[in-house]
Amino acid sequence: MAFLNELAKREERLAPGHRLCPGCGQPIIVRALLNITDYEIVIAHATGCMEVCSGLFPYTSWRVPWIHSAFENAAATIAGAEAMYKVWKRKGKTDKDIKFVALASDGGTYDIGLQALSGALERWHNFLYVCIDNQAYQNTGVQRSSASPFGSNTTTTPVGKVKKGKEQPRKDIVSIAEGHHIPYVAQGSPHAWRDLMNKMKQGLEVEGPAYLNVIQPCCLGWRFPPDMTIEVARMSAETCVWPLYEVIDGAIKINYKPKKKLPIEEYFKMQGRFSHFLKPENKDMLKEAQRLTDKQWEWLLKREAAGL
Amino acid sequence: MKIGEKAKWDELLTGGVIEDPGNSVNYKTGSWGIEKPIWNKDACINCMFCWVYCPDSAIKVDKDGNMAGIDCDFCKGCGLCVKECPKPNALAMVLKADIEKKGMDVVFKETFGGK
Ligand code: SF4
Numbered sequence A: 001m002a003f004l005n006e007l008a009k010r011e012e013r014l015a016p017g018h019r020l021c022p023g024c025g026q027p028i029i030v031r032a033l034l035n036i037t038d039y040e041i042v043i044a045h046a047t048g049c050m051e052v053c054s055g056l057f058p059y060t061s062w063r064v065p066w067i068h069s070a071f072e073n074a075a076a077t078i079a080g081a082e083a084m085y086k087v088w089k090r091k092g093k094t095d096k097d098i099k100f101v102a103l104a105s106d107g108g109t110y111d112i113g114l115q116a117l118s119g120a121l122e123r124w125h126n127f128l129y130v131c132i133d134n135q136a137y138q139n140t141g142v143q144r145s146s147a148s149p150f151g152s153n154t155t156t157t158p159v160g161k162v163k164k165g166k167e168q169p170r171k172d173i174v175s176i177a178e179g180h181h182i183p184y185v186a187q188g189s190p191h192a193w194r195d196l197m198n199k200m201k202q203g204l205e206v207e208g209p210a211y212l213n214v215i216q217p218c219c220l221g222w223r224f225p226p227d228m229t230i231e232v233a234r235m236s237a238e239t240c241v242w243p244l245y246e247v248i249d250g251a252i253k254i255n256y257k258p259k260k261k262l263p264i265e266e267y268f269k270m271q272g273r274f275s276h277f278l279k280p281e282n283k284d285m286l287k288e289a290q291r292l293t294d295k296q297w298e299w300l301l302k303r304e305a306a307g308l
Numbered sequence B: 001m002k003i004g005e006k007a008k009w010d011e012l013l014t015g016g017v018i019e020d021p022g023n024s025v026n027y028k029t030g031s032w033g034i035e036k037p038i039w040n041k042d043a044c045i046n047c048m049f050c051w052v053y054c055p056d057s058a059i060k061v062d063k064d065g066n067m068a069g070i071d072c073d074f075c076k077g078c079g080l081c082v083k084e085c086p087k088p089n090a091l092a093m094v095l096k097a098d099i100e101k102k103g104m105d106v107v108f109k110e111t112f113g114g115k
């Protein structure tokens, strides 16, 4: 317990007065990042809810240097800042220890920012990329993204008589990041704050690029009451929809294995975007969603057992 | 230079730089929502779960890192702190209108049973 009391004594580096929805998990995730480290941090932030709502001109909620990027180029922006810092260090213009972080949501990561992300990982910039994944373009009105899960009801994949939500499964972005063979890749969730903070710390400390994927239950787009954000996140881990794991130099470690893996209905029940899954006529869809989840989970378990 | 909401274009800094970090504290979000949490100090164990989960940095902290109440300037009334608080009698959501009508003491007693 004392751990949180120690953290709470520090100065908050994310000021209140931002205009995110009540109950939004994004500032919870950002506060975890800023509170767990004493490093000076420079952030480049891709367009998204958090970026828009924390930087409504002439206000800013950031007490760290923060660059407002476009949708597609947070990773390129931070790569430029980090490259300049390296030159400054070499020329003796600074002796500060500064860490570089790119923040983006799923739209700015899985879709529009993927090229910049891949480039920055491949060029081996020393930075941490945190994707705050709320699984759709929530800020512009809940349009589907390649992070939206199979069957989810979004405004561009609505549930009607013929179509039943998004037809494709979500993109496995963590494996894409892993494909760059960078030293640290992880997936976390805000309910598991200790685990999340550990991952952020490791991502900052490691030499070279690090990628962290964090689930962000969005009360607006996922349709649940605002006080349920953390409960929904917790259920994503209990059902193994969102496994918590890390890949250090290519070897996977699963950080949380539920004693009794709950059926996916338990997670779907909490959210309006999945309500159609619970209707008897959509039983097959529910089975398919469970199959996709099980397949992913078993693959992770097999990898861990094999030390891969 | 502090840039206000009424700044003219030629007063803005190149690149839209804001030289006053964290100046969003001048924008109070505490008026959002119809409910707010109230806190019962005697039942609180200072675990700080409310602090770690509050999206709006609206849990006040004392010099020892302990819970020190709700910052009503910024609390949006989401209820996450109440939901995640492990002690059933330490935090509760109440209607702001009830506090206005009946006064804090009465609402507090009604909620926490005078404890
Ligand atoms: S979560 Fe509850 S018990 Fe813990 S510090 Fe907050 S009010 Fe106190």
Ligand code: SF4
Pocket: A023, B036, B037, B053, B054, B055, B056, B057, B058, B059, B070, B071, B074, B075, B076, B077, B078, B079, B080, B081, B082
């Ligand atoms: S109700 Fe929400 S905004 Fe208000 S103090 Fe609790 S967690 Fe923070």
